[in-house]
Amino acid sequence: MADPASYRPQTGEIPTNPGVYRFRDPHGRVIYVGKAKNLRSRLNSYFANPAGLLPKTHAMVHTASSVEWTVVGSELESLQLEYTWIKEFSPRFNVMFRDDKSYPYLALTMGEKFPRVQVLRGDRKKGTRYFGPYTAGAIRETMDTLLRVFPVRSCSSGVFRRAEASGRPCLLGYIDKCAAPCVGRVSPEEHRVLAEDFCSFMGGEAKRFTSRLEKEMAAAVEQLDYEQAARLRDDIVALRKVFERNAVVLADDTDADVFALHEDELEAAVQVFHVRGGRVRGQRGWVVEKVEDTTTPDLVEHLLQQVYGEANGSHGRLPREVLVPVLPSNGPELTAWLSGLRGAHVDVRVPQRGDKAALMGTVRENAEQALKLHKTRRAGDITVRSQGLLELQEALDLPVPLLRIECFDISHVQGTNVVASMVVVEDGLPKKSDYRKFAVTGAAAVDDTASMHDVLTRRFRRYLQDKVAQPDVLDTETGNAEAAAAAAAVDRPDAAAEEALLDTTTTAPRSKFAYPPNLVVVDGGKPQVNAAARALAELGIDDVYVVGLAKRLEEVWLPDSDFPVILPRTSQGLYMLQRIRDEAHRFAISFHRQKRGKAMTVSALDAVPGLGEAKRKALLAHFGSVKAIKAASAEELTAAKGIGPALASAIATAFNEGPETAQAPVINMTTGEIIEF
Known part of the structure; x- marks a missing residue:
């Protein structure tokens, strides 16, 4: 963990204007975004007494290695920029409302x-x-x-x-x-x-x-x-x-969303009833972990930002009234922002009496029950995940907590259609947005060890490339963004003449492999583990640990070890490794089947350069068979949709120069059945 004093900016360097700030970890990933009316006062509160912070805020400032800020002209601008950055970076320490279930x-x-x-x-x-x-x-x-x-x-x-x-x-x-x-x-x-x-x-x-x-x-x-x-x-x-099925609760012309929440020191549950035409048409729920000393108005502000700022149709969901338990922070600015999204005025208010206040009480009761249910269900899951990660770290004698684990698996049928999968687990939960698929060809497809070496090399080579090429990634040793930008300029001679600047406002492209894991798990035994470790060593990566899980006896292998690590059969660490391995296997198998399905049929038209799938279909639709296409002249081929003179000449040449290929039928590779000549 980093010492907050190592990257604390001087008080005089921080402006007193309103603005938005970002904390980054040593790998350059944004882990927290916040806004403040007075940047100097807000940022100093993180460093004045770190020991007095709430546990999750304490973890955030010790995980970060730098902080940067952007001054804006008004509180409305800070609200908009904060939301933009939260959507772009998905910081792990920000208040993120997640549905307690998926609603249809x-x-x-x-x-x-x-x-x-x-x-x-x-x-x-x-x-x-x-x-x-x-x-x-x-x-x-x-x-x-x-x-x-x-x-x-x-x-x-x-x-x-x-x-x-x-x-x-x-x-x-x-x-x-x-x-x-x-x-x-x-x-x-x-x-x-x-x-x-x-x-x-x-x-x-x-x-x-x-x-x-x-x-x-x-x-x-x-x-x-x-x-x-x-x-x-x-x-x-x-x-x-x-x-x-929908109770009549308000006047027929009432369109409103009624929010209520119930919170404790660590978490908050939110419920919303969607009222349209005076009737409750739907209901949703969220549960959020409170990251810092967040007040109820702050929670309401973040909630409305996330619910109505979604890109998937927020304009169609905004009603005339938004009823909340307390007015949000920056209420006038938030109301102006919501009105801009809707294209008409939005009234954000707290109901005081009457039917709307009574409905608010019902929604609040639902939120209270939802938080109780969430804690009951999650208590066991969190305990088991934490126990599994801790057991795994201790059994493998790793010096770092296992915040991110990546697992790789190879899939093929007798050496054909070789593919690999990469699945990602963060904090013990799968992160499917980071899953990746690899097609393995050439010499790398000879056996599983060569394939594993190739896939690990490709994955971590991309990590090193993204680390250098991305302008706002921090230097991992100094934590200095300007130093990383200067290093990038050295590695890119064409950009050496440009001044290395830290751009905190332009949206940066998302990197696919910029964030490395703490642990790499490979599906296999000693040969696969050694191949993976060799790939990392060749790239100069020494801070990523590698293990393998062999299927037969569920043994855990370490690089260059003659004997495996045997975890107890009831170990939560072993269960976690098995779940990750099985998920990687499932993902690899699905990709292999997809690739194999596309290779089930082959045609003479596949070998014609410049002839894509759409134009192959157009030729077959026009001529009826490959045999008829072969017999057609270049001029006749141009009668098919999308076939120009140059492509028609290439098709005719390909058939004339390759008679064996031209006579090949379309064959189902599974059944051997001839589909067409």
Whole structure:
């Protein structure tokens, strides 16, 4: 751990203006971003008495090796810059609200020719309308009920194409829960009207549709068409059931998000009820670890920044009112920022009395229960992970805590389609955004040891390249950013004439391999471990430790060791190694199957230079077979879509000069079946 006094700036060097500051670790990674009305006062509070800081703040200042700051013109600018940097760097010590579960949304793909209604999770997509979030059970019932009244397509693209080709709709088309645009029962325009009505109903215009159906039912009764009247009656009942699931709590024109939180010294749980059209349409929850002496107004400010600043559709989610338990820090600036996102005024306030205050009490009770449940579930997990990491560190006699572990595995079938995987675990949890896949070719694919040496060399060579090339990475020995920039200028002669400057405002490109692990785990025994250690030694890396986990007896091998380390079968450290190894194996197998699947078919067209997949398909669609393409002249080949004179000449030349290749059929490599000549 670093001593905060080693990188503490002089008090006179720190300006008293408002601004944003960043703490970095010895590898240059931003670990904390904060803002302050007075930079000098705020930063001095970190160094005046480090022993008096809260545990996580104490860990942050001792993990960091430098601090830098940027002066801004106003508190609104500092709010915007702080949010931008938090989104860019994802600092590990910042307050980061994470969902306590993944909530589904009801979505309509309005960007497609035939819009599709479906249940989606995750990032939002352009051209898709979202409603929710809902609980998993409620959203399925809602969707099934509404398809009776608004029979919008809900099938996948594959099912739609098969029905379109066969001329027969799927089951939903037969039971009147789909208008069956795939077989022409409705035109694209009529189907889009259905989708727009679906969106309007979900957007709060329920009365318009129920009133219309009631009038149609009355007209059917007058005409003695009782069967039609009964169907319309059932449709009205179905629409009313959708709204019976959501309690009416406020006036019909109320659109608001109601936030409440419950906190203790270390963590806080947040709940939000989404009220649209006076009804609770959805609910979400987050749990956050409090990093420093964060006040409740600070928590509320960070929460609103994260919830409404997300890039995936924040404009569509911002309501007119945001009800909070306490006003956030920098309230006027935050309100102005939210109003800019929405394009209209947003009222951020604390409800004092009436129905909204009563609803706030209900949300607060949910937050209290959520924090209790979170602590109950997480207590065992955190204890087990911490115990496993500690046991592993002690068993391997490592001098550093295992903050980051990377595991590598090789996968192939009898030496073909050789691939490798890299999985990453930080603080005992998988970090899937850092997973990587490697294709192994040439001499490196001879055996597992050569493949492992090649993959480790490629991974850590990229780390060294990124370490030098990235302008804001710190020098690992001095902790000085300017020194690292100067070193980079020496290594890049073309940039030697440029002045090395520390840019704290321009967004830097994210590096894929800039952060090294404390421990590398390889799937294998002594040969694989020695190959990995040799790769690191050749690159001059001596601060990354290597072990291997052999499958047969689950032995842990160290480099240049004649005997393995035997961990107890009940050891949490061994369980952790096994889980990491199994995850690397799963990831490698999935990539190997993907690569092998692409190699299942081969064609004579594959060997033609400059002929990509799209143009191969265009040729086969135009001529029907490789044999017909071979017989065509260069002039005839230009009749296919996307084939110009130069490419047509190259195709003709390739077939004329390579008769054996030209006669090769398209073969399924698994079954040996000839697909086409």
